[in-house]
Amino acid sequence: MLDQALNLLLSNQNRDGGWGAVAGKHSNTEVTALGALALRSAGADAAAIDKAQSWLSQRQQADGSWPLNDSAKGASWATALALIALSEVPEQRERAVKAGNWLLQQEGGKPGVLAALVLFVTRQKSAVRLNQDLIGWPWTAGNFSWVEPTSYCMIALKKIKQKLPAEPFQERIGQAELMIYDRMCAGGGWNYGNAEVYDEKLWPYPDTTALALIATQDRRQRNENQISLRTLHELALKADSGLAIAWASICFALYGQDNSAFKNALTQRFAKSQFLGENKAWALALLALGDGARYFRV
């Protein structure tokens, strides 16, 4: 499967060096960052790796951020993934540090005084049960903090922490970790970032559970991590999804657990669906089947 997935990923690489979500779509930062890492992990042709890394380095903006793609040019959440990818390239590390400093300045917003006042005056109970004062990272500037972008940013910043100013790093990461644990679903695991609405529990997803666990891998002894690892094990074993199994496999590798069952499941799933032709899932599978977990080690 490894060769097949690599060939598919290479054949879908756009002329500009990047990848879109599927064949024929314009290159974007998220898939190109993961694609570049996947090619490195699989020991692909250096020219293809260089093209992917060049696509990334050419698109870093003056403030250190990356846009989503050439159409949506504003700073984006995908900056964290570009940082992770380029932090592996010695000559690009300055770019990674610049991105890290930019990430430290970004934070999720709060619903605000007005929303709280409306709830109080109308005597409505809050629909969700989460601590809105805990700040992580949003998908879009100024919006609420969510699990997936926060996890990417935590992984990215933790990878280059030695190069970042200590105080803001500690402050942001400390609060982001609290936010991640606050959003954990009952019984372990994470979804997009909301565990309960109107007293009814929401359920965890394997992909975001794996990401939150990867982001908190240096807190592995915590009870939340341990029960969420068990949750991930259950979720990923029955996941009909290359993306979910790949993230789970990477997560278990980082936690030093046997992930051979997930690697087998990934191969079987690929044979069945080819992951719907999604470049991101192919890239993650290559990372999971090879030694790609190391790129997410903090």
Add this chain to the structure above:
Amino acid sequence: MTPWLSACDQTPRWQRDAYIRPKRSQVAILGAENYHKPLRDVIQRGIELCRLETRGKRVLLKPNLVEFDPNGVINTHPALIEAAVDAFKSLGAREVVIAEGPGHRRDNEYLLTASGLYDVIKQHRVRYVDLNNDDVRLTALKSGFTHFKKLYLPETLYQADLLVSMPKLKTHHWAGVTLSLKNMFGVIPGSVYGWPKNALHWAGIDGSIVDINSSLPLPRFAIVDGIVGMEGNGPLQGQAKHSGVLVFGADLVAVDASAARLMKIEPRKVKYLEMAGEFLGNLGLEQIDQVGETIDRFQQDFRVIENFADIKKLV
């Protein structure tokens, strides 16, 4: 035309060309007992009753695939989507594409497989487009009920001739009801605006629904899946409610008004429907030509959460 005016500055909230409310609108209501019986003919009849022209067109079906719960009824049923593919093909559509930008999940393979839609796509060899990760085009909005002046929209919308909103008949804990207009949240690319389409929530759900629907770059049609709907704490955690009905129409405001009445919900009390009813379509019973079956025949009392108790008072 009576522009909806801002309370403060008296400025019309929509552009002149955003005004598309017809004098009268046609809405078809047809019975469909369950998902096991063939549905293609019912859908074809609904399309024909609304005199929708489909020949030679590239038709984009937009179901509701926001999330999946094996014990719930969140999604537009795959049997209905399959029947719609069949019906539009039979009526001469050049191509039928299924497209969605799920609001919560980023894992398309899981959602499509678990919901049963993957089998439909494979069997009928239709293209599925993930609108969350499509190429995007910055599009000026034709109304101003939010701070957005422009939104990125998926390129796939620009390549189609007709967008068919296929929502589930559901109550909604933030918006009151979620039907064909609210279903359009799914065309907004998550890669730009995030999951769960949070930027739209913060800009105001009601205003966002109206601004999106006033500004989509192609004609629309709606087929509401009310065979089994959802009441209570929708759109995810409510209870199944069998209604055995499908609702069709080209005026999405009128379709949603009729669908709300089917749930014994007053459309004029649903904020975004009231706003949309000013310029995007007809809300009033007197402006809607109901064809097929009557509302009375399929009307059910859908429960809503306490915060929306007011919308249950029909006028």
